[in-house]
Amino acid sequence: MTTTEPAANQFRPQLVFDDPAAERRHLLDALSRAFWHFSALGFDEGIAGIITVRDPEHADTFWTNPIDIPFGHMSPGKLIRSHGPTGDTLEGEGVVNLAAFAIHAEIHAARPDTQAVIHLHTDYGRAYSSLGRLLEPLTQDHTAFFEDHVLFDEFTGIVFDRSEAKRIAATLGPRKGVILQNHGLVSVAESLEAAVWWFTAFDTCCHISLLAEAAGTPTLLDEEVARLTARQIGTHQVGYASARRLLARALPSPRPAD
Numbered sequence: 318m319t320t321t322e323p324a325a326n327q328f329r330p331q332l333v334f335d336d337p338a339a340e341r342r343h344l345l346d347a348l349s350r351a352f353w354h355f356s357a358l359g360f361d362e363g364i365a366g367i368i369t370v371r372d373p374e375h376a377d378t379f380w381t382n383p384i385d386i387p388f389g390h391m392s393p394g395k396l397i398r399s400h401g402p403t404g405d406t407l408e409g410e411g412v413v414n415l416a417a418f419a420i421h422a423e424i425h426a427a428r429p430d431t432q433a434v435i436h437l438h439t440d441y442g443r444a445y446s447s448l449g450r451l452l453e454p455l456t457q458d459h460t461a462f463f464e465d466h467v468l469f470d471e472f473t474g475i476v477f478d479r480s481e482a483k484r485i486a487a488t489l490g491p492r493k494g495v496i497l498q499n500h501g502l503v504s505v506a507e508s509l510e511a512a513v514w515w516f517t518a519f520d521t522c523c524h525i526s527l528l529a530e531a532a533g534t535p536t537l538l539d540e541e542v543a544r545l546t547a548r549q550i551g552t553h554q555v556g557y558a559s560a561r562r563l564l565a566r567a568l569p570s571p572r573p574a575d
């Protein structure tokens with residue numbers, strides 16, 4: 318018998334925690350590893366770049382990175398917990414990128430299902446964002462974003478204003494990613510792991526599209542095939558399982574003192 322749908326037990330199940338403190342320890346370790354992973358990819362640029370992770374106990378607060386710590390130096394003890402509605406720091410030391418945090422806080426508020434939101438300034442994401450259009454279904458991997466990402470085309474400068482952050486959240490809707498035109502990429506997911514995978518794949522798809530479209534006129538997948546493949550590889554389970562492998566092998570660079 319053949320089937321086009323993935324088996325429910327094909328992937329390792331998501332970790333489940335009874336104790337919020339144990340879940341928080343896991344999340345902070347995974348968040349540090351996410352920064353190491355993105356550092357290795359060269360996605361750490363100046364003070365741009367932020368990941369927010371919802372605290373398992375205090376749902377309107379989010380763990381994030383201080384702007385003066387290089388991604389490769391991150392560790393659980395260096396992360397900051399900030400209050401979503403106000404941006405106030407509740408735990409940890411350092412300065413948070415408040416413009417980026419405003420966007421994330423509004424996305425988290427509009428999407429209670431999201432555990433993590435990621436926004437980094439990548440070369441391919443920024444280059445593709447300047448084209449002002451969605452990714453086309455060029456390859457199997459692109460289909461994870463087929464009908465599951467949007468374009469926000471109202472760049473008006475650095476976003477400190479929460480009303481613009483609210484518009485970005487409204488434009489994103491229930492999808493896993495948004496291309497901020499003339500700015501870059503944002504991924505969201507119900508687990509940190511899946512958000513890491515979608516962000517990584519989002520940027521890779523932008524890279525592939527730029528290459529293919531510069532070389533010629535790519536052949537697009539049929540819409541029905543793209544939709545079917547999206548149901549196979551665009552699921553949270555796939556994103557979670559894919560990132561577990563990435564994060565398990567991520568290393569700090571250089572190794573932090575603590």
Ligand SMILES: [Zn+2]
Nearest residue numbers: 365366436501
């Ligand atoms: Zn940005």
